[in-house]
Amino acid sequence: xxxxxxxxxxxxxxxxxxxxxxxxxxxxxxxxxxxxxxxxxxxxxxxxxxxxxxxxxxxxxxxxxxxxxxxxxxxxxxxxxxxxxxxxxxxxxxxxxxxxxxxxxxxxxxxxxxxxxxxxxxxxxxxxxxxxxxxxxxxxxxxxxxxxxxxxxxxxxxxxxxxxxxxxxxxxxxxxxxxxxxxxxxxxxxxxxxxxxxxxxxxxxxxxxxxxxxxxxxxxxxxxx
Amino acid sequence: xxxxxxxxxxxxxxxxxxxxxxxxxxxxxxxxxxxxxxxxxxxxxxxxxxxxxxxxxxxxxxxxxxxxxxxxxxxxxxxxxxxxxxxxxxxxxxxxxxxxxxxxxxxxxxxxxxxxxxxxxxxxxxxxxxxxxxxxxxxxxxxxxxxxxxxxxxxxxxxxxxxxxxxxxxxxxxxxxxxxxxxxxxxxxxxxxxxxxxxxxxxxxxxxxxxxxxxxxxxxxxxxx
DNA sequence: CCGTTTCGAAACCATCGGTTCCGGTTTCTA
DNA sequence: TAGAAACCGGAACCGATGGTTTCGAAACGG
Numbered sequence: 001x002x003x004x005x006x007x008x009x010x011x012x013x014x015x016x017x018x019x020x021x022x023x024x025x026x027x028x029x030x031x032x033x034x035x036x037x038x039x040x041x042x043x044x045x046x047x048x049x050x051x052x053x054x055x056x057x058x059x060x061x062x063x064x065x066x067x068x069x070x071x072x073x074x075x076x077x078x079x080x081x082x083x084x085x086x087x088x089x090x091x092x093x094x095x096x097x098x099x100x101x102x103x104x105x106x107x108x109x110x111x112x113x114x115x116x117x118x119x120x121x122x123x124x125x126x127x128x129x130x131x132x133x134x135x136x137x138x139x140x141x142x143x144x145x146x147x148x149x150x151x152x153x154x155x156x157x158x159x160x161x162x163x164x165x166x167x168x169x170x171x172x173x174x175x176x177x178x179x180x181x182x183x184x185x186x187x188x189x190x191x192x193x194x195x196x197x198x199x200x201x202x203x204x205x206x207x208x209x210x211x212x213x214x215x216x217x218x219x220x221x222x223x224x225x
Numbered sequence: 226x227x228x229x230x231x232x233x234x235x236x237x238x239x240x241x242x243x244x245x246x247x248x249x250x251x252x253x254x255x256x257x258x259x260x261x262x263x264x265x266x267x268x269x270x271x272x273x274x275x276x277x278x279x280x281x282x283x284x285x286x287x288x289x290x291x292x293x294x295x296x297x298x299x300x301x302x303x304x305x306x307x308x309x310x311x312x313x314x315x316x317x318x319x320x321x322x323x324x325x326x327x328x329x330x331x332x333x334x335x336x337x338x339x340x341x342x343x344x345x346x347x348x349x350x351x352x353x354x355x356x357x358x359x360x361x362x363x364x365x366x367x368x369x370x371x372x373x374x375x376x377x378x379x380x381x382x383x384x385x386x387x388x389x390x391x392x393x394x395x396x397x398x399x400x401x402x403x404x405x406x407x408x409x410x411x412x413x414x415x416x417x418x419x420x421x422x423x424x425x426x427x428x429x430x431x432x433x434x435x436x437x438x439x440x441x442x443x444x445x446x447x448x449x450x
Numbered sequence: 451c452c453g454t455t456t457c458g459a460a461a462c463c464a465t466c467g468g469t470t471c472c473g474g475t476t477t478c479t480a
Numbered sequence: 481t482a483g484a485a486a487c488c489g490g491a492a493c494c495g496a497t498g499g500t501t502t503c504g505a506a507a508c509g510g
Contacts, residue, residue: 037477037478037485037486038477038478038479038484038485038486039476039477039478039484039485039486039487040475040476040477040478040485040486040487040488041476041477041486041487042486042487042488043476043487043488046487046488062369062370063369063370064369064370067465067466067467068466068467068468069465069466069467077488077489078488078489078490078491079467079468079469079489079490080468080469080470080471080488080489080490080491081487081488081489082468083467083468083469084487084488088467088468089466089467089468137369138369140366140425140426141365141366141367141368141369141370141425142366142369143366143425143426143427144287144288144289144362144363144366144367145287145288145289145366150426150427153426154426154427158426176448177448178446178447178448179444179446179447179448179449180448182441182446183437183441186419186437186438186441187441187446189418189419189422189423189438190415190418190419190438190441190442192418192422193414193415193417193418193419193420193421193422194411194414194415194418195418195422196418196421196422196425196426197414197417197418197420197421197422198414200365200366200368200421200425201365201368201375201378201379201383201421202368202375202379212408212411213411213414213415216407216408216411216412216415217415217442217445217446218445218446218447219404219445219447220404220442220443220444220445220446220447221403221404221407221412221442221443221445222403222404222443222444222445223401223402223403223404223405224404262454262455262509263453263454263455263508263509263510264453264454264455264456264507264508264509265454265455265456265457265506265507265508266455266456266507266508267455267456267457268456268457268507271456271457292496292497292498293497293498293499294496294497294498302457302458303457303458303459303460304458304459304498304499304500305457305458305459305460305499305500305501306456306457306458307499308498308499308500309456309457313498313499314497314498314499451510452509452510453508453509453510454507454508454509455506455507455508456505456506456507456508457504457505457506457507458503458504458505458506459502459503459504460501460502460503461500461501461502461503462499462500462501462502463498463499463500463501464497464498464499464500465496465497465498466495466496466497466498467494467495467496467497468493468494468495469492469493469494469495470491470492470493470494471490471491471492471493472489472490472491472492473488473489473490474487474488474489475486475487475488475489476485476486476487476488477484477485477486477487478483478484478485478486479482479483479484479485480481480482480483480484
């Protein structure tokens, strides 16, 4: 309950996310080779095996079917070890998920904010089409029962992504490419809202959904004036 | 797992929903007084007490904190009785939730489809501002682990509401009040998307969110031409 | 009075998240 | 070389929970 919810670290901007095989370079560096404490050093194997197991299981079984025992077993590690390094099942699953994210540091900002915006949205939606979206949805759903998890997901994924889009929107407004009286945060909700509604009600996220959403948003619903 | 997921009944169009005290008239009528089977008659008290307990607990404790035991205890009823009439905790919670919905059969269709649309959206968002929205969100989230629950929620709440809006949209299009080339289902996602994104990420749903969403959708993001 | 169905209480079972204990191992330091 | 310190795996363990079963008692109709 009141337990801390530590994710080992991660400090990078995530935009397009999708579970991918190659691990990211997000390892801790606790002051490089500081007075190494005595005793047997932690077995990095076990650590990585657990994180890999988390990623694998997230892809293979529905979140509700993953148990602490199955995690440990899959990693070939004892449950005790798991709980020595992570405070909860959610914590390790989330860290595994984060570790597997494809970190695509958003379209490299061309001169045209609208181009960036379009590409950004396309990528975000694209990453959520298919099984990866279902995983993300499960985690978000689980956040309802585990506030720390929700916070981590918001802080590390949702908020950064929203801020990026806000930034692009403001650029576009400044360039006169969008209305000057936009309620920017609301536009962000408009952009990603359909993604959530699809994911949370179990409807499919088509590949081109993001583009269609954005196009419709731009034009508006009123008849051409 | 493979258990049936029966909700006693309910066959009404729900538009604006929010837990309210007065129970709806949704009782079964098994062919009025058909050959009454022998044996002790079921205690309607216990039934209603359980449904009430479900509604009360949904309002008082987070979904994840409601247990089958607490339900039974609150209703002053044995757990065995609960499971005699409902196949799972989720089933009774959902039925209790449905029973408590304020059934407001959508704005009585004026001549102006746009007026109806606006009112419709306003009501839907209004019902989700505040604690009722959190309850709905919890149930949707829980649907991720319980497919039958998701289906029930979609069939009884989400889909009908979407169909209503689709209908209104088509009317507005026919009346020339909206673009004729609209992707209607996508517009529906646009309209309710922000509601989901707010609910699922734990952000507040402001009272006027629906109106703002709709207004922005109508105008579009492009500078006035 | 009997058969049938319900009810409540309590015991019961399996699962799961999480902890604890123990014996054994790997490292550092003295 | 001897601790001390930290790690590991295995297994027992705990408490909570969803769900079931058993049993005796009530409520009905015939």
